[in-house]
Amino acid sequence: MDEDVARRLKQIALELSHILYDGDTLTSEQSSYIEVARESLEASCHCK
Numbered sequence: 001m002d003e004d005v006a007r008r009l010k011q012i013a014l015e016l017s018h019i020l021y022d023g024d025t026l027t028s029e030q031s032s033y034i035e036v037a038r039e040s041l042e043a044s045c046h047c048k
Contacts (some may be wrong), residue, residue: 006044012037 016034 006041009037009040009044013041 013034016030016037
């Protein structure tokens with residue numbers, strides 16, 4: 001995976017984790033976004 005993409009995914013994950021820890025209720029769109037980001041991060045880790 002391209003390093004810029006991996007870096008961006010990590011930034012997205014950080015932003016989403018702040019939403020979670022603020023205790024806000026996630027919409028289904030946010031939940032699926034988190035799932036996609038998590039899967040992408042896992043895939044990028046396995047590629048290295």
